[in-house]
Amino acid sequence: MTQKIAREEVRHVAKLARMEFNDQDEERLTGQINSILNYMDKLNELDTTGVDPMTHAIRLQNVFRADEVHPSLERERALANAPAADGVNFVVPKVI
Amino acid sequence: MALVALGIRELHDLLIRKDVSATEVVTAFLERTAAVDPYVRAYLTVLADHALTVARAYDSGQMALDASPIAGIPLAIKDVICTAGIRTTCGSRILENFLPPYDATVTEHLQKAGAIFLGKTNMDEFAMGSSTENSAFGPTLNPWDLRCVPGGSSGGSAAAVAADLCAGSLGTDTGGSIRQPAAFCGVVGLKPTYGRVSRFGLVAFASSLDQIGPITKNVEDAAILLQVIAGYDQRDSSSVNREVPEYRSALDRPIKGLKLGIPKEYFLPGMHPDVSSAVEQAIRTCAEMGAEIVETSLPHTEYGVAAYYIIAPAEASSNLARYDGVKYGLRTPDTKDLLSMYSRSRSQGFGWEVKRRIMLGTYVLSAGYYDAYYKKASQVRSLIRDDFERAFQSCDALLTPVAPFPAFRIGEKTDDPLQMYLSDAFTLPASLAGIPGISVPCGLSSEGLPIGLQILGPHFSEELILQIAYQFEQASIFRSRKPELPLPADSLPAQ
Helix, strand or coil, rough: CCCCHHHHHHHHHHCCCCCCCCCCHHHHHHHHHHHHHHHHHHHHHHHCCCCCCCCCCCCCCCCCCCCCCCCCCHHHHCCCCCCCCCCCEEEECCCC | CCHHHHHHHHHHHHCCCCCCCHHHHHHHHHHHHHHHHHHHHCEEEEEEHHHHHHHHHHHCCCCHHCCCCCCCCCEECCCCEEEEEEEECCCCCHCCCCCCCCCCCCHHHHHHHHCCEEEEECCCCCHCCCCCCCCCCCCEECCCCCCCCCCCEEEEHHHHHCCCCCCEEEEEEEECCCCCHHHHHCCEEEECCCCEEEEEEECCCCCCCCCCCCEEHHHHHHHHHHHHHHHCCCCCCCCCCCCCCCCHHHEEECCCCCEEEEEEHHHHCCCCCHHHHHHHHHHHHHHHHCCCEECCCCCCCHHHHHHHHHHHHHHHHHHHCCCCCCCCCCCCCCCCCCCHHHCCCHHCCCCHHHHHHHHHHHHHCCCCCHHHHHHHHHHHHHHHHHHHHHHHHHHHEECCCCCCCCCCCCCCCCHHHHHHHHHHCCCCCHHHHCCCCEEEEEEEECCCCEEEEEECCCCCHHHHHHHHHHHHHHHHHHHHHHCCCCCCCHHCCCC
């Protein structure tokens, strides 16, 4: 099995994905992702030169609608599930 | 036969004739659930008070039982589908206390048609899994054998139908999550064409693949439920504006003269012998009814697993970016800055399988790897779709097994993600192509576990695959089989 991804790279991807792992989990994850990526090499058996990538399950055209104002979720209901809110805004730790 | 064993159509007939009251029906399912669900653990939330209140509204004449074929019918809903004001967890700690502020389009349709919601069913976290073992709230067990998984990710919905804890249910299918648990639990499961049913209010996993569909005790009930939920919805721009046929009216048509293709790639040497023999018997049954059986080939089948496990995690990594502890869901307390609040909340709230897929998805989409993985997988997806289009030029529908083996033991595949992923090999290609598929029971293994026949058709051919499934079901000897429940108290599994 070839090493597709090293631990440092797993750490970098975790940062991109906004997640944290301890040493043990990072090692386990590196092993599992490597074995999955090795399996994905199977796709390279196929020559896909000139094949269009499929982006939709069915052939869809762009969907347009009139730009009209419709009622949307009221503020109170939008805030109801927030871990922290002040009645008007979502509250988060200080950004700057 | 006990009330709870009846399907949707039979129950509705009794209700309309006033042979039973809606309250009696709901009470029977609640009592059954109290007796059996401690073993099976299909439900995450049981809506006893809500269900009884609606039932009383029917019995007092405030609601009309003749309003629709599902009026007064108790149903279960997979916990990834939003129900306004009713906890919707997606099987995840991160949404443990989430109360959706609105209904999904499908739950709106069901309620307008008068269904009674009995509860929300267990599932693999965010629908990522094939065994329901990835639920943060513990696994659901297979009603046919409590040592086995019910399949996944809609394992709770399939087990609830098989164990008679509801008359029918909704599941969701991204790579087989309706068809495979339906097969493992000996019930009927239909994944509609992508775009046939609105995804509005379905918590997203992989948006180009997710579809909602019915899990029922028989094929006619699947047609009834699909009728209620199918159709265009402005709030889901990938739903398709196309007429919805009368699904039930096609069921009685004989299948004589239909060309049914048998793709040779779906019959592998390593398959469980009982699966091959049950499916071959089902093919013979269709031939005896006058269908023409033709051998066909879907040459890219073996690439389905690799393509799917790039595309689905890529979409998931993007969709699940929304769980950041700000608008809803779990937030880790006492974090000093925004970034650590994000990453600690996510690390604490997500389970291992979800984290692994987010990592894999983030990696395959990251700079330098996009072409090698995501683009390549999307090209292979085109080849898989083309395989089906070619096959449907020479046959009306395809017959295959749903899974290479019957339900496996709890814990058997949890340590090896690839082995678990390979269990979806026969359901993933149809998902990638966006075509509809139905799983219908076709036999039992030597250990007494159900086996499913998969019928696949071209885009928007639900009418046809329901017809074939119905005709097969009527001819098959399997259809009256039920698991033996409730079980003796000493079979209660250890916690």
